[in-house]
Amino acid sequence: MDKKLRIGTRCVQAGYTPGKGAPRQIPIVQSTTFRYETSDQMGRLFDLEDSGYFYTRLQNPTNDMVAARIAALEGGVAAMLTSSGQAANFFACINICEAGGHIVATGNIYGGTFNLLGTSLRKLGIDVTFIHPDASDEEIAAAIRPETRLLFGETLSNPGVEVLDIERFAKIAHQHGIPLIVDNTFATPIHCRPFEWGADIVTHSTTKYMDGHGVSVGGAIVDSGNFDWDAHAEKFPGLTTPDPSYHGLTYTKKFGKLAYITKATSQLMRDYGAIQSPQNAFYLGLGLQTLHVRMPRHTSSALQVATWLRDNPAVAWIRYPDLPGDPEHDRARKYLPDGSCGVLAFALKGGRAVDNAFMDALQLVTIETHVADCYTCILHPASHTHRQLTDEQLREAGIAPDLMRLSIGLEDPADIIEDLDQAIRTALGKA
Numbered sequence: 001m002d003k004k005l006r007i008g009t010r011c012v013q014a015g016y017t018p019g020k021g022a023p024r025q026i027p028i029v030q031s032t033t034f035r036y037e038t039s040d041q042m043g044r045l046f047d048l049e050d051s052g053y054f055y056t057r058l059q060n061p062t063n064d065m066v067a068a069r070i071a072a073l074e075g076g077v078a079a080m081l082t083s084s085g086q087a088a089n090f091f092a093c094i095n096i097c098e099a100g101g102h103i104v105a106t107g108n109i110y111g112g113t114f115n116l117l118g119t120s121l122r123k124l125g126i127d128v129t130f131i132h133p134d135a136s137d138e139e140i141a142a143a144i145r146p147e148t149r150l151l152f153g154e155t156l157s158n159p160g161v162e163v164l165d166i167e168r169f170a171k172i173a174h175q176h177g178i179p180l181i182v183d184n185t186f187a188t189p190i191h192c193r194p195f196e197w198g199a200d201i202v203t204h205s206t207t208k209y210m211d212g213h214g215v216s217v218g219g220a221i222v223d224s225g226n227f228d229w230d231a232h233a234e235k236f237p238g239l240t241t242p243d244p245s246y247h248g249l250t251y252t253k254k255f256g257k258l259a260y261i262t263k264a265t266s267q268l269m270r271d272y273g274a275i276q277s278p279q280n281a282f283y284l285g286l287g288l289q290t291l292h293v294r295m296p297r298h299t300s301s302a303l304q305v306a307t308w309l310r311d312n313p314a315v316a317w318i319r320y321p322d323l324p325g326d327p328e329h330d331r332a333r334k335y336l337p338d339g340s341c342g343v344l345a346f347a348l349k350g351g352r353a354v355d356n357a358f359m360d361a362l363q364l365v366t367i368e369t370h371v372a373d374c375y376t377c378i379l380h381p382a383s384h385t386h387r388q389l390t391d392e393q394l395r396e397a398g399i400a401p402d403l404m405r406l407s408i409g410l411e412d413p414a415d416i417i418e419d420l421d422q423a424i425r426t427a428l429g430k431a
């Protein structure tokens with residue numbers, strides 16, 4: 001699709017142009033496998049000599065159309081869908097980092113990713129160093145070792161909604177011959193396109209705003225095509241030396257800018273099998289068609305709620321990067337000029353007891369582990385997702401023990417504010 005088309009048009013149409021008499025909507029190709037006419041045709045597919053579908057664990061037409069839409073939105077050269085956001089971050093890392101390798105990541109990232117890197121990848125022999133998102137250039141450089149293979153961060157951190165200084169991180173990564181991988185889940189390409197600031201790979205939990213309706217778990221990996229793997233060939237042998245499991249083809253030689261995604265699809269999906277179902281990809285495609293309409297509404301409603309909370313005397317503190325005076329405000333204006341997302345973090349005065357009484361009194365706003373979809377929902381990480389951590393460990397992970405994560409949905413913001421107001425009054429009366 002024409003790259004010059006505006007992003008809203010790409011949301012609706014990129015990735016699929018129906019031919020004569022074809023379905024207008026991206027069709028669900030609900031088939032595990034695909035037929036060929038000669039043995040040789042099939043053989044060529046397994047040698048990656050021909051492109052074509054043969055088994056949905058590796059590729060499926062529905063998934064590819066939706067992935068192409070996401071690639072168009074991010075301005076990347078190729079994308080692939082995965083079964084979840086977790087699978088996206090896992091594959092994005094292990095596609096270029098093997099046992100003995102090392103990853104540098106900001107410590108304020110989503111708890112699931114923190115565990116993936118800090119616990120599960122460590123068990124696979126990949127070491128990880130977590131750094132403070134505001135670490136100086138020198139501190140970040142000092143964390144990078146000869147065996148470091150990538151730098152990782154989130155455009156907007158979950159749950160703290162801190163803004164990554166993408167341009168600075170990309171520069172440091174490139175000075176050390178490694179790519180920057182950015183999880184762009186909360187911002188979405190509507191509000192930030194990390195490739196424009198130098199990031200090399202973008203990941204998504206499509207479960208969140210991209211799906212937008214809370215119906216399907218999924219993930220995506222997008223490649224900018226900009227990182228020169230061959231220039232740092234000794235660091236990335238998986239891409240730059242022959243793959244014996246495909247008769248010795250070399251991904252960068254054979255696929256050029258498509259090397260990274262082709263390897264992830266044909267090798268990692270083949271072996272680890274974490275494909276998104278075509279049915280879920282279809283839901284995701286539907287969600288993407290309204291992403292550019294929904295994101296501004298999430299953001300404007302969140303700013304209204306954030307402003308109301310900031311001015312409420314019962315509120316101890318609030319973090320929302322679009323709020324003037326927020327410590328991240330200037331950085332948010334640079335990277336997210338049209339607004340950040342619908343998620344904010346805050347606490348009530350009086351600590352956990354008041355926070356809990358407040359959450360119990362909510363009627364419209366629901367308590368959920370989920371975030372970033374059409375329903376307004378709330379979570380207290382210290383009592384819910386992170387309850388195994390001590391207050392000290394929470395602070396180390398950048399999460400205040402009293403932090404509540406509020407995700408503003410698409411309801412009328414006046415109703416959201418009324419519900420918060422009655423719940424605060426009830427909590428204060430009880431406490």
Ligand SMILES: *Cc1c(COP(=O)(O)O)cnc(C)c1O
Nearest residue numbers: 084085086110158185205207218
């Ligand atoms: C939810 C989330 C993930 C994990 O995605 P799943 O689809 O739940 O596996 C990763 N990164 C961020 C920023 C998230 O919010």
